[in-house]
Amino acid sequence: MWSVGLRAVLVEGDAMDAPDSHSTLASNVEVYDEISDHYIQFIRQDIQSKSRILAAFDTVDAAPGNDERGQRLHVDFGCGPGNVLIWSEDWAKERNCRRIGLDVSIRNLQNVLKRTDALVVLGDATCMPFRDGIASVVSEASVLHHIMDWKAVISETCRISNENAVILLDNEPSKEGLDWGWLARTVFESRFVYYWFLSYFSPKHRNFRNPRLAKLNYYEAECHNQPGLGFDPDEIECTFEASGFRARILRRCGAVLETGSGTNSYKTNILLALSGKNWKDPRYGILTMVARPALADRKDSTRKLIG
Ligand SMILES: C[S@@+](CC[C@H](N)C(=O)[O-])C[C@H]1O[C@@H](n2cnc3c(N)ncnc32)[C@H](O)[C@@H]1O
Numbered sequence: 001m002w003s004v005g006l007r008a009v010l011v012e013g014d015a016m017d018a019p020d021s022h023s024t025l026a027s028n029v030e031v032y033d034e035i036s037d038h039y040i041q042f043i044r045q046d047i048q049s050k051s052r053i054l055a056a057f058d059t060v061d062a063a064p065g066n067d068e069r070g071q072r073l074h075v076d077f078g079c080g081p082g083n084v085l086i087w088s089e090d091w092a093k094e095r096n097c098r099r100i101g102l103d104v105s106i107r108n109l110q111n112v113l114k115r116t117d118a119l120v121v122l123g124d125a126t127c128m129p130f131r132d133g134i135a136s137v138v139s140e141a142s143v144l145h146h147i148m149d150w151k152a153v154i155s156e157t158c159r160i161s162n163e164n165a166v167i168l169l170d171n172e173p174s175k176e177g178l179d180w181g182w183l184a185r186t187v188f189e190s191r192f193v194y195y196w197f198l199s200y201f202s203p204k205h206r207n208f209r210n211p212r213l214a215k216l217n218y219y220e221a222e223c224h225n226q227p228g229l230g231f232d233p234d235e236i237e238c239t240f241e242a243s244g245f246r247a248r249i250l251r252r253c254g255a256v257l258e259t260g261s262g263t264n265s266y267k268t269n270i271l272l273a274l275s276g277k278n279w280k281d282p283r284y285g286i287l288t289m290v291a292r293p294a295l296a297d298r299k300d301s302t303r304k305l306i307g
Contacts, residue, residue, distance in 0.1 A: 003127035006104060010122075020223075021148035025104060025124065027220035028146055032080065032105035035207055035217070040081045040111060042204045048262060049141065049171065050087035051255035056168040056290045057091055060136055072097040072136035075160065076118075077125040077153075078143025079103050081111035085118045088139075097136070102128065126152040133162045142171040144231070145224040151239050158243035158291075167245065167291040169236075174251065177268070177284045178230035184274040185227050236289060245291045252285020260285075 002010070005022045009029055032039075060072075074092060076084045079101030092099055099118035102125065103109055109120040123129045125140070126149050138157045144150050157167045180188070192215065195208035208214045224230060233249040240247040254262025260282040264272070272279035 001123065001129040003124035005126070006124040009104075021126075024146070024148045024220060024223045027216050029104050031213060031217045031221045032103070033107040034213060036081050036105060036107040036111050038207055040115075044080075044083055044142065044171075048255045049083075052253050052257060052288065053084060053087055053139065053141065053168060053170060054091050055257045056166060056170075056288075057088060057137055057139075059290060059292065060164065060166040073134055074099045074137040074139065075102060075128070075130065075135045076100070076139045077102040077128065077157075078140050078146065079108065079112055079118075079120075080105075081108050082115045082118070084139055084141050085112060085116045089116065100130075125156060128156045128160055130160045132159055135160050136162055136165050137168070138165065139168040140170070141168075144169055144172050146221055148223050150224065150231075154236070154239045155243050158240065158245050158293075161245075161293065163293050164296050165293065167240075167247075167289075169287075169289040169291075172287045172289070173225045173230040174283070174285070174287050175230040175232050177272075177286065178225070178227055179275065179277070180227045180271055181275040184271040187274060188227065188271060231287060233287060233289075236287075240289075240291045241294075244294055246294045246297045247289050247291040250288040250290070252282040253288045257288065257290065 005025045008022050009026045057074075072095060074088065074097050076099065079085055080103065082101060085099055085101050088099075091097075099116070100121055101109065101112045101116070101118045102121045102123050103112075104122065104124060106122060109122060112118055112120050121129060125143065125147060138161055144153060147153050161167055192208065192211060195205050195214070196211055198205040199207070199209040207217070219226070237247050237249060250257055250259045252260055252262050252264065262285065264279060264285055268284075269279040272284050277284055
């Protein structure tokens with residue numbers, strides 16, 4: 001049930017010297033086992049994400065559930081300590097929807113069990129331990145950029161989705177948003193020293209007290225969230241298409257699913273301005289992607305057309 005990488009990390013324990021994808025995985029396990037409790041208090045606690053995520057889930061409402069008991073299943077991969085599962089609790093209850101959180105960090109999953117009614121599975125999103133077509137909703141928030149083989153993750157989300165499902169990928173960096181000049185890169189790089197100093201006064205920055213862990217988190221765990229990297233939306237669209245899904249790509253969403261409806265953080269705006277970019281342009285904002293099976297999408301459009 002486990003991927004070769006996860007087995008190498010959790011059973012053999014030698015992944016740091018193994019292929020890139022294994023060392024990225026090992027870094028995520030190490031970082032999140034350490035920072036999961038801190039994450040609950042200080043990271044990704046914004047209300048806008050909740051509203052946006054529920055708007056994406058609502059796309060699935062017209063479709064029936066698909067298991068023997070007519071129940072729906074929501075799989076949130078890279079669930080961390082449970083933010084998305086908590087935000088969608090009422091949504092799921094109202095729709096008789098079971099939930100599963102999948103993650104590679106045991107500490108995260110322990111926190112999910114404490115904080116939600118979801119089941120948890122220790123597993124790798126590149127090789128999800130679920131049967132084909134089992135899920136009505138598959139989601140992730142801020143996870144894809146942590147996984148080296150992100151294309152395998154997309155094809156897995158499509159494989160486990162049923163014919164009416166909705167897949168949501170949220171809060172991912174675009175290649176345009178990370179196209180920084182040397183000045184922005186230098187300022188960004190210098191933050192480790194500044195935050196280390198702050199960590200003695202600000203509980204929010206406590207994680208920077210251990211510079212090795214802070215750098216492991218940024219440089220290794222967040223492998224695609226580096227200056228000059230980020231995702232190409234066209235490539236993501238094609239990857240979904242290869243599995244028979246159609247993806248809507250949205251940029252810089254706020255509380256609603258609409259390009260440009262949100263704002264960047266002031267830090268992002270400073271880095272973009274230092275790179276000579278117009279930070280108000282949604283092209284430089286984070287990506288949200290909502291995908292559905294191409295056939296279901298076509299049926300919905302026809303239904304709307306004929307009223
Ligand atoms: C930035 S956190 C996001 C947590 C949560 N989704 C949220 O919105 O708060 C990234 C999560 O991805 C998980 N992760 C990293 N690589 C993974 C993989 N290959 N399979 C499943 N989860 C993974 C990490 O353990 C971590 O919990």
